[in-house]
Amino acid sequence: MKKIKRFVPLLILPVIALVFLIEPVLAAEALPNPLGITNPDDLIARIIKTFLGVVGAIALLLFMWGGFTMMTSGGSPERLKKGRDSLFWAIMGLIIIFGSYAITEAVFKILSGVSIA
8 A cells, every 4th residue: 555655646747747738739729820831741842942952052162162272272283183172072062952953843843733942
């Protein structure tokens, strides 16, 4: 009997916690939608568009870094090669980004009629 009395508070605490967790969920019906998106396809499209924008910004920074490396090489062949390689891979990254954007846009239009743009 003493062991049961010790465990009663441990059994009551999860019930109280569930009440406090379920109540906000029930009250959440009145909350406005901050994204303004009701369709999961629109949410996925917005996430992909944001991701491609961030990756494009990173590619632009790499392009600038490659140009800066070449400009400050002072005629050093290894720094010129490093800058040229950086520019080459930044351009390849941009080509991949634009290609993935075109493919994603085509797939979304075919499957759901939602446009990323």
